[in-house]
Amino acid sequence: MRVLIVEDNQDLAANLTDYLELKNCITDWAGNGRQALNLTEHATYDVIVLDIMMPVLNGLDVCRKLREQHRQTPILFLTARDTLDDKIEGFAVGGDDYLVKPFAMEELYLRLDALCKRRPRQQADCLQVADLIMDLTSQEVTRAGKPLKLNRSCLKLLQHLMQHSPEVVSREDLSQTLWGNDAPDQDVLRSHLYHLRTAIDKPFDTQLLHTVYGVGFRLSDTPPKS
Template identity: 50%
Template sequence: MNNNVLQVLLVEDDRDLAASVADYLLLEKISVDHAYNGQAGLTLVLENSYDVLLLDLMLPRMNGLTLCEKLRQQGIDTPVLMLTARDTLDDKIAGFSAGTDDYLVKPFALEELIVRIQALAKRRSGQVRKLQTAGLTLELDTKTATRDGQSIKLTPSEWTLLETLLRASPAIVSRQELEHVLWPNDLPDTNSLKVHMYHLRQQVDKPFSKPLIHTVKGQGFVINNA
């Protein structure tokens, strides 16, 4: 894949609308895959990597809300833009509850669609309900942590640190950012974060053969399998 080209999946059963949207996106140098039903859309998401997902709300075989919920439950954090003719507050609340990141009501201007896509592509979704890498998994709804199937017991502070590192992975998180997450209003002494990271490593890394939490000198901390 060309990293300079945005990769978008459009899941829309209205073939005329899908063709118009796809043609316009291609003119804007945005690559488009297309599925006509929710089940086919789920398959494509699991098989490929996308920058943004465009989901119609009313889809055959699996509606957009159900599709979005399944993706979030599986830890997929690709931003979702829901396309729908429904514009009531209840409909929007249902969409955000299912894991949608943005809403665009039909009929919409294609120029606005491009702007929304470009904005969403700059970030990952915060709506994901599972974080995982290299056998380490956080289930956000149940507040459970496991590594290679073994349960990990974490204090609230350890959970916050691990969630922050996993959400950023494989990027490095600075010491200052972690301190702000733990102590947003009143920073403690300089050794406090070091002590918390030590205890987190005791839970996440010590029982296993390979560490996942690494210190990057002068930059911060990172979770990876290197």
């Protein structure tokens, strides 16, 4: 489980990092909302732990902006704001869970684990990005109603990219999806991505598979920011 911790209290952030890493989580830390948005542009997270009262950009605005960008990463608000109105506001902007400080670390982990198991948010039997559709039951893929032929590796890559769209997925993450810890040379992954791009983009006017240089790849009908 890869977790983004957005918390301006460095001591608390360090404690969260230490605990979650003991649970075999991979963690990144942002000390304010602007840093958090920058990190989500360049990495894929399974869940975000988000404080509300922060400098530069508060947690409610961060959540609102992520949802406006159609980013569906589960978000757990971790905050001292404890009134019912506070919780209602948190859920209203797109939060998935709400935990009040002080809290038990074990409860936090259990909630994060539960949020991750709910993904993807799209329909269980179908994924869609723009006019590209994947039927998870039959493994059939169409774009603009036209059937596409993909080998097993390309299907795995496409499913992973669609589940995280429009977020950026790193090369390492894609490699892990195909081969686990026994990844071959990077040229093999490059070849699979070439065949995937040829199948889903070459016959069509709008490009969906975008390279984010030095970071990874994203599937979206909106090109990445330059």
